[in-house]
Amino acid sequence: MAAIVQVRPITDIPPDRCTSANPRNAQFYQNPYPFYAERHADRDGFFWTDYGHWCFAGFDQVNRLFRDKRFGREILHRASRQEIGLPEPKAHTRDFDKAELHSLLNLEPPDHTRLRTLVNRAFVSRQVERLRPRIAELAHELIDGFETHREVDLISAFAAPLPAIVIAELIGVPRDMAPQLLEWSNRMVRMYMFGVSEETERDANAAAIAFIGYLKSLMADRRRAPQEDLLSHMLANAGTEQTLSDDEIVSTAILLLNAGHEATVHTTGNGVKAILESGLSPARLFADQAQTAATVEECLRFDAPLHMFTRYALENMELDHGIVLQKGDVIGLLLGAANRDPKRFTAPDAFDPFRENNQNVSFGAGIHFCIGAPLARIELQEAMRVLFERLPALSLSEAPEYADVFHFHGLKRLMVAW
Template sequence: MTIHALSVSQDPRDPGFVQDPYGFYADMHRTSPVFYWRDYGMWCVAGYDQVNALLRDRRLGRENRWGAPLNHVESREHLHDFDRIESGSLLEREPPAHTRLRTLVNRAFVSRSVERLRPRIRALANELIDALPAGQPFDLLPSFATPIPLTVICELLGVPVDRGNDLLSWSHAMCEMYVPQRSHETELRANRASAEFGAFLTAHIEEHRHNGADDLLSALIAVRDTGEKLSDDELISTCVLLLNAGHEATVHQTGNAVKTILEQGGDPRRFLATPELAAASIEETLRFDAPLHMFTRYAYEEIDLGPVTLKPGEQVALLLGAANRDPSAFDAPDEFRPGRTDQKNVSFGAGLHFCIGAPLARLELQESLAVLFERLPDLTFEIPPRYRDSFHFHGLESLVVS
């Protein structure tokens, strides 16, 4: 089969596609789960089994070992600060560097067990609900979905919560780098945000070396493994990754989950009435409407995808949102079924790049939404929710409820 036989055109910024990519995924599952997406210029994989396998396949990786992507001739000098932070990120490294970094970060992160954060998350959720305007519509995203993961990751890491607005601004600007067809102005904003974020953390890390605080940042500074430690650049990259990933996807998933649960009708408390129900329901919201839909990998060797063989240096897009709706892997994939026996979503990835913050994200979602619907069981949409213009990071632009 040729590239043309399985070549598909679908503008990722088309409004209809942004609001509902699942119809497109269903078409691909029927016709070819492996296809060439012309708008991205790369092969894509939509089937669950293959996505799950490729996420674990060491012949693929995140690290770009060839410099700029193939056929990319533009200079990246204007992205110096962004690239400097990315170069030390766990997300962009492969073994042996990744193994060393992940071991050090795990040693610090896991030692601060996320389970003990349950009471803090519940208390924070109640505080935010108490502050909502009585009898008036409000946007759940800035008033509830954003403050919880942002506050928790700041407190956990030891970063001042009162710098939250700066952190949000820097994070949003940097995440825009992953949106298709980004502009030069977007790149400049991301680089500027990276420089400011890096400068803030450099000063904050230096202060932490001497204050003896009991937080994750102090643990990352002190962590050792057979004499190895994190360099200052690695510390900054790790903090940026934890701060950005520690709230960005959880904010989107909170909005997606609330939308999904309200669309089921009836009393929403039935989905979160016990810890067991809450865990099953949150896991199903992650499968049903994930916050991240595309994750790319570079081929390090020739890899047979079936209709095509990837060459070293070529990229492949693994479509997490499509894999979660694969009818060959899930019974009635377009139905919301908490507690389904075939629950095995790939929303947090798989393999050595499995999301390090997955336990924290699950905990935040379970506790915050249990409190939300326990306190506000009659929550209804004031305005029909719409997804923002971003395919990769799949989340609502607002969630106005009353």
């Protein structure tokens, strides 16, 4: 899940189209929204000098480019490394790269279509809706574990374990492995950081080695004794037109386990923070299922869990407003900025769960629209509803801080009291 990066130096950009903001600067990643507001005032598209590629912040731009088939998440099916100057893989990230090789997040058709078709049936709305009672049950169970403490870090005690347990159970990983999955996942997603160090790369690779080894041992168990879970389902297709290789199954399982909880963790934390800071009555925000769903959508829009999604240009082209791209160039789609576009939303910087139009791009669009979005929405609805029902006097007990991982926008911790 590492971010793709621009290789070819792009020069001769008009100065008024360039801007700089260091993604590792705490002042920026704690609150990138003033930067986004300035970009909305620019002409369409801007050149982010720190990344060395063009970025897009408008809602319509981002939504359209997500669906533009001239862009993709992989490039080597269209060009050689030599042609676009892409360096050879690093030896010390070999296992991390192996885990990513067949990831749905990175594949393009026809491989993407084949894998997504097989996995999608487990995540369609009518299937995941059946999990709603189980998710509510888990929320109550987690709150039972800390309710008497009167203060807790809501990220580690509630937001992180709930989706990890849900996706683990869905795939077929024992519940008691959820903390270990979180630890491996957290180490791997640090590869999304801007300016990743070799130490981080090696640590992510070590996490990938352990993750792959565990999944392969679990796959061997499922071959001997299949169960009613997604891992058994993927293995059961051996010898059919939808056969998946072991490496494809491993990549798919790791993606689902990593991405299957990451967005939910961050949206839960960011959303609770937004609700508590808004002063709005939780009783109104979760008055019924329709309002609960609307509140969750506003949480997703207001403070998105993923702020940048990068894609390759699959051919030479010229976009609107004089932006010229060569095959292999990277563009950045700024989801967090698109969700605050004043051309799309009235009072975009206001947290308003009662707004009539709160459609957002937090789960992407096009063929890479998040496969787990229906499950994530139900997790968020039930987790937040139960949380504020059980702890109506919830309040912040210290100022929240975001983690230094710009692409994944989430809190380091969320200390609350009641």
